[in-house]
Amino acid sequence: MSLLRPRRATDPLWMLAPTLLLLAVFFFYPLGFAVYRSLFRWDLLTPPEYVGLDNYRALIESGELISAFTTTLAFSLVVVVGAMALGLGLAMLLNRRGAFAGFIRSAIFSAYVVSWVSVALLWMWVLDSQGVLSAWVSALGLTPLDWLGDPDVALYSLAAVTIWKIAGYAMVLYLAGLQDVPPVLYEAAALDGAGPIARFRHITWPLLRPTSAFVGTTSLIASFQVFDVVRVMTQGGPVRSTTVFVYAIYEQIFMNLRVGRASALVVVFFLMLLGLTALQLWAWRAKRGAS
Template identity: 40%
Template sequence: MSQHELTRPPRVRAPRSLQRGQRRAGMLFALPATLHVGLWIGLPVLAAFALSFTDYDVFKSPAFVGIENYQQIFSDGEFLRSLWTTLLYAVGTVPVSMALSLGLAVLLNQGIRGQGFFRTAIYLPQITATVAVALVWSYMLQGDGLVNHALEAIGVGPVDWLTDPSVALFSVILISIWQGMGFNTLIYLAALQGLPGDLYEAASIDGAGAWRRFISITVPMLKPATFFVLITSTVGAFQAFDQVYILTRGGPAYATTLTTYEIYKTGFSDFRLGVACAQSVVLLIALIVLTAVNTRTMGEARDGH
């Protein structure tokens, strides 16, 4: 037996009664959240999965049709196009939002003057109702709106931001990035403030510049925060609905019809709730697959593979 083992103080274990009490307390504290998830998320998911195999339109009892709804949606060009549009929306929103949020967090972590004001201003869109944000932007992006007036002042012709099929999705992406940066910036800022300063001091002594310190120290140590932001941003992008509903109603020419809006139309406009449930199940599976891919990718990057 080594000298270290002889001098190490014995490990003191909590009494079994205390351990049982702690487990009970933990279960009691987790019970409200567990009930909430089970009642408002778990049961609806199970119900949607069951109804996805039925012909159901609210006005009559569900009739079992097997996989007919799934065969129908995968032969439906509009639904497949909505999946592609949603993927484009996510690709255009998530990476740009993450990069801008990280840059803003780094700037706000420098102790600049008026830091509190800038933090509040950046986070304010996040806590503003999405419907209100979309309404304000819809007025600003109209043909005679504020944005086009500003462009005309610098000699640029007006742009049909919400009525041109080649521009409408880009407009929705920009608004989503603007509104969602506050939360991501807050996460990155909290992570930055927890990084040890001695690493930066040692790197500075070794002659590493600001960019080198950012690449070699900041980015690797922010991987847990980056993973969290990536997952939440991806899920949020695939669940986006309010912006499209208020700004474009899926138009023009289906250019901004995201999968969530297609599900809404199928279920509450066409009253094909069985088909809408099947579409929801497909969207859920797509989210699970994307989350698994992101988790695996970030895990390999974190392990250095």
């Protein structure tokens, strides 16, 4: 890509000025502001009071930090593994020509496009104790679970709903990956007598590893930021069993009016995203080195 000399030396600056200004005001300054305010006790109404690292200490001692972290981690692991497995399965099943397969692909991908609120409300009704899922389970002679009301179940119900919504995203990326697998490889393997399982293990899965690295890390980072399904479907309950990280931040600032405590959580959350992104870069680099 050959580059042009700017007409005036200041041209690039002017062209980047709107971007840089918005970055400074709405990204980098807020991040610094959060770090600074995490050292204060502040309710937005009375003047902030400097408290040092008290906010962090309180979050650790109350167990809130570790509980938000483990809840988010459990949710994310289920979602990532579920969405990848389902996305890959759907991609292999639907990697075929024909209008009907195309229609089914669209139906699955559409769930990724409609809003989280739509999906959350829809599944609240399906999972309601008077709802259709419990009725079907009862009809099979089984006892339905209290999908959203049981503290041992609710988080996994939310994870299942999330998988339902994002499986189409994984499927689309896996379909793109499958297009790049040369059909000759399958033909050669079939001639050598390799069965479907051997073909999957030795051809499909290794060649899709870059796609898996991408789908896995992006959906991990996205599921760490989960909020909407929690806010709409469970409000962090029952008994805080679905209080994921972002919901804990939201609760601190908008229900407890503790801006300092919320800021401390924001800082920790940012550091976690930083760690996950490092993991992502490492996974992508490893994949590039391998191919």
